[in-house]
Amino acid sequence: MDLSCFREHGYQVFRGVFTPGEVAGVRAHLTGAMRVMLDELHRTFGTADEAGLCAAIDAATGARFEHLDQNLRNMMSGHFPLSARLDPEMWAVPRAAGLRRVLETVLGDERLFMHMPPTSRFVLAGNRHAGVPAHQDVSYNPHMTDFVTVWVPFTVIDERCGGVMVYEQTNRPLELLADKGRKFWFEGVDTGARPGVHCTMDPGDCLVLNRWVVHASVPNTSDRTRISTDFRFFPSREKSTKHYLDMQEWRVVNPSAAAA
Numbered sequence: 554m555d556l557s558c559f560r561e562h563g564y565q566v567f568r569g570v571f572t573p574g575e576v577a578g579v580r581a582h583l584t585g586a587m588r589v590m591l592d593e594l595h596r597t598f599g600t601a602d603e604a605g606l607c608a609a610i611d612a613a614t615g616a617r618f619e620h621l622d623q624n625l626r627n628m629m630s631g632h633f634p635l636s637a638r639l640d641p642e643m644w645a646v647p648r649a650a651g652l653r654r655v656l657e658t659v660l661g662d663e664r665l666f667m668h669m670p671p672t673s674r675f676v677l678a679g680n681r682h683a684g685v686p687a688h689q690d691v692s693y694n695p696h697m698t699d700f701v702t703v704w705v706p707f708t709v710i711d712e713r714c715g716g717v718m719v720y721e722q723t724n725r726p727l728e729l730l731a732d733k734g735r736k737f738w739f740e741g742v743d744t745g746a747r748p749g750v751h752c753t754m755d756p757g758d759c760l761v762l763n764r765w766v767v768h769a770s771v772p773n774t775s776d777r778t779r780i781s782t783d784f785r786f787f788p789s790r791e792k793s794t795k796h797y798l799d800m801q802e803w804r805v806v807n808p809s810a811a812a813a
């Protein structure tokens with residue numbers, strides 16, 4: 554397996570990793586959960602269609618955003634609830650043989666672990682509030698000693714249905730974030746004049762990132778909803794202080810309970 558892009562730049566797109574059946578199962582699960590959230594958002598804002606909802610989300614954000622209810626803020630910014638992310642339907646991704654081959658090669662280990670829960674997002678066409686500013690994943694995940702992020706789209710990610718932009722030459726083991734005061738997201742890190750690479754992908758592909766490479770969400774300017782999930786994996790030589798899935802025994806481990 555050619556890992557030259559990952560080794561040199563800290564990220565790589567792997568094509569055709571998941572079977573159509575694996576993609577369809579998880580997509581159906583997430584689409585169902587998204588419909589429930591959309592119903593609730595429409596009820597809350599008194600809207601009837603997605604354009605109206607995006608306009609209402611726009612109006613409700615800005616200075617007041619941080620004072621809104623956490624659950625509402627999560628839905629407005631396209632985050633799936635814990636119940637959807639903990640659902641065993643999501644395990645089709647870590648169980649996929651294609652992904653296992655990629656991870657064993659990238660991480661150099663046959664014993665693999667996945668941080669629980671994964672993060673799933675939906676970005677409505679025109680929702681400007683569902684994007685993560687430029688960051689390194691190390692800043693959001695200090696509980697793991699080392700890991701890779703695997704970003705999996707369940708919809709076509711083309712130039713308009715934005716997914717992730719990766720900034721080249723930001724693959725150095727140096728955390729760039731100075732201010733750890735977190736509002737909803739951390740402040741975006743400075744990407745300077747570095748060229749950004751928008752990783753366009755099809756369902757079945759995945760993007761693997763190391764913990765240092767700077768990346769950001771790309772806005773969705775299409776007329777389609779973007780659905781994706783990001784998973785974090787680590788090999789047996791690394792440690793986590795939060796819940797993880799043992800991908801040998803297929804059980805969730807709580808490290809603090811195990812240590813007690």
Ligand SMILES: O=C(O)CCC(=O)C(=O)O
Pocket residue numbers: 674683684685690702704716717768769770771781783
């Ligand atoms: O899905 C996105 O928009 C951003 C994902 C991301 O930044 C991450 O997985 O670290």
